[in-house]
Amino acid sequence: MSGIREMNFWWNHNLRQIRGLMEPQPGISFDNTEIAFGYKSKGELRKSYYLFRLIGNPGFVSFGKFATNLAINLHIPIGWAIKGNIFKQFCGGENIAECARATKILDQFHIGTILDYSVEGKDSEADFDRTRDETLQTIKTAHGNPHIPFSVFKVTGLARFELLEKVNAKEKLTDAEIAEWQRVRSRVDDICALAHDTDTPLFIDAEDSWIQDAIDQLTDEMMEKYNKEKAIVYNTLQMYRHDRLEYLKVSHQRAIHRGYFIGLKLVRGAYMEKERARAAEKNYRDPIQPDKASCDKDFDAAVDYCIEHIDRISICAGTHNENSSMRLAKMMDEKKIARNDKRVYFAQLFGMSDHISFNLANAGYNVAKYVPYGPIKEVVPYLIRRAQENTSVKGQTGRELSLILKEMKRRGM
Ligand SMILES: Cc1cc2nc3c(=O)[nH]c(=O)nc-3n(C[C@H](O)[C@H](O)[C@H](O)COP(=O)(O)OP(=O)(O)OC[C@H]3O[C@@H](n4cnc5c(N)ncnc54)[C@H](O)[C@@H]3O)c2cc1C
Secondary structure, eight states, X not given: OHHHHHHHHHHHHHHXXXXXXXXXXXXXXXXXXXXXXXXXXXXXXXXXXXXXXHHTOHHHHHHHHHHHHHHHHTTOOOHHHHIIIIIHHHOOBSSTGGGHHHHHHHHHTTXXXXXXXXXXXXXXXHHHHHHHHHHHHHHHHHTTOTTOOEEEEOGGGTSOHHHHHHHHTTOOOOHHHHHHHHHHHHHHHHHHHHHHHTTXXXXXXXXXXXXXXXXXXXXXXXXXXXXXXXXXXXXXXXXTBTTXXXXXXXXXXXXXXXXXXXXXXXXXXXXXXXXXXXXXXXXXXXXXXXXXXHHHHHHHHHHHHHHHTTTTEEEEEEOOOHHHHHHHHHHHHHTTOOTXXXXXXXXXXXXXXXXXXHHHHHTTOOEEEEEEESOHHHHHHHHHHHHXXXXXXXXXXXXXXXXXXXXXXXXXX
């Protein structure tokens, strides 16, 4: 019976792929703001416009950061001020249930949700267990739900940063630390095991370079254990690091040698200033590429390498870069990889780069958005980072704002 079911699955899967290749492929452009903002009413569009205008002002963002942190430290309730504005733009809700609204909207436009529990900076064992339980809950929510194609977690949500630093530096651990590290490994294993058992692909985010070897080591072990039939556990490669292209090739060889599949989320990397500052302060070679062009070149080269080895490597391009997204989309068509082939995904953050997400999804590519969630007070650091990312450089109108303006004009607003 199970043999027949497997054959049916194989046949349906391949039929879908063949159909995907034979049907005429609609062209793709990121300029279409009608598609990009089709899910927003006029009122919502206007609200986003005012929000991006506000966070485009560097003075406002600096003051907002100071005032919000002060209010939190003084226990002044500020949730009401944040929830309907910046929180609604960039987050799905305060808990998984509240994210259902975002998932439903995204799903109407064939975009998947990645529930991202975005609580940061915790450091007690109870907090780490809580984050593990919350991540397990996201996997259970994703199980059997085609609208949630991936789950995700950060190792720093499950482990003390100083412990990761010590493991990374291969320093000798005390007996208590050995036990603590064992608890970290079990939390990671619990999450990956459930992802495997429920057939829910799982991203492990990349973090600071001085803890990343420890994360890579854990992730490689999990890939070897749970990716025997296909990519379930995905590592993340930050292509702003000059050593990651080589690391990709080594990981690939290791997977061939040991007989497992690789999942990779390719990103440029989020912590450049911190990385450069630490390298300068501690006087070691800067792990970051010398310039943006080198970073872009390696990002493209990594995408090329993964596509060339798509038989073993599944990828997700986690990027808001239009050129990188368009390049991968075109490459898939050229190489006759079906646009809905599950081994290739595009991902962006909720509330950002809708022109990329919605236009790619509209053209039939696999797209998913990180939908961060958590109690408002706890996700403030995430929101501050999003605001800073959208702060204008020398008064220029940011990309998000220009796109919203374009769509408002098109709707005659
Ligand atoms: C779905 C998703 C998941 C993500 N997951 C992670 C993660 O796990 N870990 C993580 O670190 N980040 C992650 N990020 C963030 C990501 O790394 C980038 O910070 C962000 O997406 C901006 O890069 P970009 O490719 O979108 O586009 P761009 O705007 O083209 O590139 C900006 C990026 O280029 C790099 N860069 C800029 N200037 C220079 C320079 N002078 N020299 C070298 N490099 C430079 C930096 O990485 C900078 O962030 C994720 C992003 C997305 C969308």
